[in-house]
Amino acid sequence: MLKAFEHIGMTVSDMDRAIEFYCTLLGLRLHLRKTGSDGSDIAFLDAGGAMLEIFAPVGGAARAVDVPEGAAGLRHLTFLFENIDETFAKLKRGGVELKEPPRLAINREILHKVAFVRDPDGILIELAERAN
Numbered sequence: 001m002l003k004a005f006e007h008i009g010m011t012v013s014d015m016d017r018a019i020e021f022y023c024t025l026l027g028l029r030l031h032l033r034k035t036g037s038d039g040s041d042i043a044f045l046d047a048g049g050a051m052l053e054i055f056a057p058v059g060g061a062a063r064a065v066d067v068p069e070g071a072a073g074l075r076h077l078t079f080l081f082e083n084i085d086e087t088f089a090k091l092k093r094g095g096v097e098l099k100e101p102p103r104l105a106i107n108r109e110i111l112h113k114v115a116f117v118r119d120p121d122g123i124l125i126e127l128a129e130r131a132n
Helices: 015-025 084-093
Strands: 007-011 029-035 041-046 052-055 076-082 096-104 113-118 124-129
Touching: 007 029, 015 029, 015 041, 015 052, 084 096, 084 113, 096 124
Parallel strands: 007 052, 076 124
Antiparallel strands: 029 041, 041 052, 096 113, 113 124
């Protein structure tokens, strides 16, 4: 029987830069950071109910590419916030790459507002807010 969603794993080019973005700017909490036997960096970031595992290979990694229309794959990561207008403004001040400013969600049955930014490696991040 399923208990919960545990974590998603992804590759980043620079561990320190990724932790700065996800923890300092988005508010995740560093749960564990360690070095693999091959010298790679691994960290688990607590997202408040599930974890984000980030892996930084020794040689770095190329910038992420969006999944093309019609291709299977993960399109974005979504994080829930109390107020995405404030969060979006904070990210803008922090120099984060902005994709789409806050707007009413298309799937209003689930979410009230959404906005989109990119993490330091170009991964699309959705900021979401539920209706009160």
